[in-house]
Amino acid sequence: MINATGLMKSFGKTPVINDVSVSLAAGGITSIVGPNGAGKSTLLALISRLMRADAGTVTVDGLDVWTTPASVLARRLSILRQDNHMTARLSVRDLVAFGRYPHSQGRLTLEDKAHVERALDYMALNDLQHRFLDELSGGQRQRAFVAMVLCQDTDYLLLDEPLNNLDMKHAASMMKLLRRVSVELGKTIVLVLHDINFAGYYSDQIVAMRDGRVLRQGPPAEVITSEVLREVYDMEIQVREIDGKPLALFYE
Amino acid sequence: MPHEANLRLPGRRVGEQRFVTPGRPALVLGLLGMIALVSICCFMTLGVKGNWGFVLPYRGQKLAGLLLVACAVALSTVLFQTVTNNRILTPSIMGFDALYVLVQTGIMFFLGTGVFALMDPFLRFGMEVVLMIGFSGLLFRWLFLGEERSLHLVVLIGIICGVFFRSVSNFMQRMLDPNAFQVLQDSFFASFSTIDPMLLKLSWVVVLAIVLLLWRMGHVFDVLNLGRATAINLGVNYRRVVITILLIISVLVAISTALVGPITFFGLLVASLAHGLIGNSRHRYILPAAVLLAVICLVGGQTLLERVFAFDTALSIIIEFLGGIVFIVLVIRGAAR
Numbered sequence A: 001m002i003n004a005t006g007l008m009k010s011f012g013k014t015p016v017i018n019d020v021s022v023s024l025a026a027g028g029i030t031s032i033v034g035p036n037g038a039g040k041s042t043l044l045a046l047i048s049r050l051m052r053a054d055a056g057t058v059t060v061d062g063l064d065v066w067t068t069p070a071s072v073l074a075r076r077l078s079i080l081r082q083d084n085h086m087t088a089r090l091s092v093r094d095l096v097a098f099g100r101y102p103h104s105q106g107r108l109t110l111e112d113k114a115h116v117e118r119a120l121d122y123m124a125l126n127d128l129q130h131r132f133l134d135e136l137s138g139g140q141r142q143r144a145f146v147a148m149v150l151c152q153d154t155d156y157l158l159l160d161e162p163l164n165n166l167d168m169k170h171a172a173s174m175m176k177l178l179r180r181v182s183v184e185l186g187k188t189i190v191l192v193l194h195d196i197n198f199a200g201y202y203s204d205q206i207v208a209m210r211d212g213r214v215l216r217q218g219p220p221a222e223v224i225t226s227e228v229l230r231e232v233y234d235m236e237i238q239v240r241e242i243d244g245k246p247l248a249l250f251y252e
Numbered sequence B: 001m002p003h004e005a006n007l008r009l010p011g012r013r014v015g016e017q018r019f020v021t022p023g024r025p026a027l028v029l030g031l032l033g034m035i036a037l038v039s040i041c042c043f044m045t046l047g048v049k050g051n052w053g054f055v056l057p058y059r060g061q062k063l064a065g066l067l068l069v070a071c072a073v074a075l076s077t078v079l080f081q082t083v084t085n086n087r088i089l090t091p092s093i094m095g096f097d098a099l100y101v102l103v104q105t106g107i108m109f110f111l112g113t114g115v116f117a118l119m120d121p122f123l124r125f126g127m128e129v130v131l132m133i134g135f136s137g138l139l140f141r142w143l144f145l146g147e148e149r150s151l152h153l154v155v156l157i158g159i160i161c162g163v164f165f166r167s168v169s170n171f172m173q174r175m176l177d178p179n180a181f182q183v184l185q186d187s188f189f190a191s192f193s194t195i196d197p198m199l200l201k202l203s204w205v206v207v208l209a210i211v212l213l214l215w216r217m218g219h220v221f222d223v224l225n226l227g228r229a230t231a232i233n234l235g236v237n238y239r240r241v242v243i244t245i246l247l248i249i250s251v252l253v254a255i256s257t258a259l260v261g262p263i264t265f266f267g268l269l270v271a272s273l274a275h276g277l278i279g280n281s282r283h284r285y286i287l288p289a290a291v292l293l294a295v296i297c298l299v300g301g302q303t304l305l306e307r308v309f310a311f312d313t314a315l316s317i318i319i320e321f322l323g324g325i326v327f328i329v330l331v332i333r334g335a336a337r
Helices: A040-047 A092-098 A110-122 A138-151 A168-184 A196-202 A226-233 B002-007 B023-045 B052-084 B096-118 B121-145 B151-175 B178-188 B197-217 B219-224 B228-233 B238-260 B266-278 B283-308 B315-336
Strands: A002-011 A014-024 A028-033 A055-060 A077-080 A156-160 A188-192 A205-210 A213-218 A238-242 A245-249
Touching (some): A014 A055, A028 A040, A040 A188, A077 A138, A077 B228, A092 A138, A138 A156, A168 A196, A196 A245, A213 A226, A226 A238, B023 B052, B052 B197, B052 B238, B052 B266, B096 B121, B096 B178, B096 B238, B121 B238, B197 B219, B197 B238, B219 B238, B228 B238, B266 B283
Parallel strands (some): A156 A188
Antiparallel strands (some): A002 A055
């Protein structure tokens, strides 16, 4: 269970997160949606201790993220940001193996290796495992990074726009995969997504944000509605139900 | 199945896994080590005329100084690039050694020649290092600890700081009386033959202690290389580790600047060469490679110039020239990306 209470964060004088209290139940996929500048990524960064909140607290299974030792938290919660620029020259396998760092401090045990293999398998990276990251396409890189956090084997996975850079096919397979991870391995997955239809189709919970506040939280059927979307995105969006899933037509 | 037997011991350590070209880093390190050894032998033995009993200790001390500078510059540059997650900036480009000159000038300026010249060299060196750590701590903490900042901003701030430190030092040096200035200038351009042997020993002890500390921290560096967010995600106590490394860098820069004065592009040269030659980013290969390259450049270069070309002072100029070219190439390549 992730509990955020009274979170505030400003950059300079601009408030980005404005008194957000939200609790995300363990298990399943939760998607955070909202327009640009709503504070989605910032909220994720605050939850995952990448940023320090000006006020408020975040706890993960009762552990305060800011006071719990980094290495303890790294075995509970992992975070992947959208921009993973780095100077290091690494092969895919090396990168994925870094996911075991919180558990083994750089010395891989056999158990760690099994985790690496499994993560590579899961993300279908076996053929690419010896390629260097700078030789991969954007989508392949993205998969490699997801494999790394998967390999970290934490109860909570926070992913900031994991569908960035992915075409339809890879986006769909990424979401299927995340669902598989959440069902088979019992992980709690929190995503920031831009495409509300992906969010509606694959999530168990949706958190809708705007202007640094949480407007609505609930299952897709309650959040993906014309009324809520009007409030969130400031535009008229028709919602149809197809095969029991809400589908928003925002192309008009 | 032989696999089964292994799986029953899940906690067994199996060492580092093998990488794409496991042979290459080892091969490069071996080669570099050999070249470094040859350079050292040549440096010690070439062109000896007269009493070996005099020449060997004399050259040995010079060699100890060169090796020390090589270690300090290579380690500080590679670590700095790791911490700041870039391949262009080095402590000297960011003005660390200008800061050291400023600290020295400041001590002279405010305490006077008498105190400066008569002060116990250990005490003076210790004081300079402490001041250096304090200032660089203050200055560079906010640059590298908070959110990730744009590299261009950091470069600009570094260059401005460097110019500022140099100008303030120059200003103070102009206000000094000529005698004081003379003493001060001597201490900037300490040549290898005039190093205080006790100071050299002290510096060696400090550098060895640092190497030991780095050895124990070793596993963190590769993780820091992945960037701030990923390092935090993987459970690195980012603030503490980065502060520790920046402090270590301050000490290393202080030592090398105290011994040979500011050298701007040398560190960049050896760090870039090390990354290029090794081919991956593992610090267990990069750090020794950079040190060996620095040894080859300094000791080998010095031997070539002294014995073969019979020049005496041009080594730093040549190194700076090559390093400067590397810097320009890196900036252009970075801009093209």
